[in-house]
Amino acid sequence: MSLHQFLLEPITCHAWNRDRTQIAISPNNHEVHIYQKSGNQWVKSHELKEHNGHITGIDWAPKSDRIVTCGADRNAYVWSLKDGVWKPTLVILRINRAATFVKWSPLENKFAVGSGARLISVCYFESDNDWWVSKHIKKPIRSTVLSLDWHPNNVLLAAGSCDFKCRVFSAYIKEVEEKPGPTPWGSKMPFGAVLAEFGGAGGGGWVHSVSFSSSGNRLAWVSHDSTVTVVDGTKGSTPSQLKTEFLPLLSVLFISENSVVAAGHDCCPMLFRCDDGGSLTFVSKLDLPKASITRNISAMERFRNMDKRATTEDRNTALETLHQNSITQVSIYEGDQSDCRKFCTTGIDGAMTIWDFKLSSHCDLKKVECN
């Protein structure tokens, strides 16, 4: 695990470029900062200033090298690199509330933006007029959309929202793609159709994050009532829910067909396993705290503490985990969704950590090694 502290401001969101030499982050303000890796250090190479409100989502398309950002100013911009400078193109989303999340589709010909206006804006490029057009998915969303994920077939879109539900929509745009074949989630997919809807009844909290597995057959989401749920589209539609004993998780990611990594307010990534029967179990926390050695505090330290903190006790207020505050986003660093070797977390403490697994031949997590 290697931790890099960018600044003291929270990192609201981040996105990697294709070869992981550059990272785009937003330090909780109106700007996006792009850092370039040089040796072991990260050097700031670009600042993208166009938004008028806090940036809430960034996504970097790996093949076409375009960045899409969305913000609280109800706008989204698509940035392209021209002569070493990132040039923005405004996308009219036609929403009257802040955008909350943005994601490129797998083929990068469209992107989806979730918003507080209780709708999802799916945008595609119309080359005749040379601009981005948006289409809305409104029904039956009743509250803010917090998170989105595309299915590998480039058509289905999963959305988690504050009305306690996780839904699978069709975002089929006939102008840019062919009709999709049938999937376990459904076969008739006109734009905006709800193919599946989960959650709500009785308990439930806001759905913070959703993730499709690499095959697209499984869908996982985490919600604010400290639960993780996975549903397998090929095995009927009863979701398997695990009530954790931790604080709510904020971000979830499939790292293989059977394993899910999630992280949240406990400042520590956790691994869950989803077996072939579809039931979910907790495996372990991935941040193994070093055994703290309690040692006698020296006289010099005692006086230093008296000066700095007006106390003589050796009270360490730092958390045991690597991250000192909630983790808001988990992303794949090395590998892909079917076999991830390293993943990256960023959080409210302004730090970015890269975690490394070694997977055994049974695809069971054996140990987490330090980088």
Add this chain to the structure above:
Amino acid sequence: MSKNTDSNQFRKVDVDEYDENKFVDDEDNGESQVGNLMEALQAVLKNPPINTKNQNVKDRAEALVLKVLSAFKSSDIEKAVQSLDKNGVDLLMKYIYKGFEKPSENSSATLLLWHEKALSAGGVGSIVRVLTARKTV
């Protein structure tokens, strides 16, 4: 002729009810034994009145749960919590917090004991579920 012109209501009164020495059969007779207390806990946590809007039903259920929880000895609380499954621990937490809302003389002390054991079994997640539950017990 001798028609009774006064009220006949006195015939409807059950005199025995007002007898001070009347034997009241205690319903909770068997519960003072430990084994039965565990069963009482399971029984009282079954079918919680979550879906009803009737406040009386909820109040009565809560009072019953409180009675059972207070009947436990402090040393038995941990075993009782272990015997519950995950959903049972969540439900117990809901009742504990409901009990905190209206503290009576000794209730808070016993509830705090139960809270400590339930917390070690269910973790902070069970408390988060009490806070986010949309249908209360």
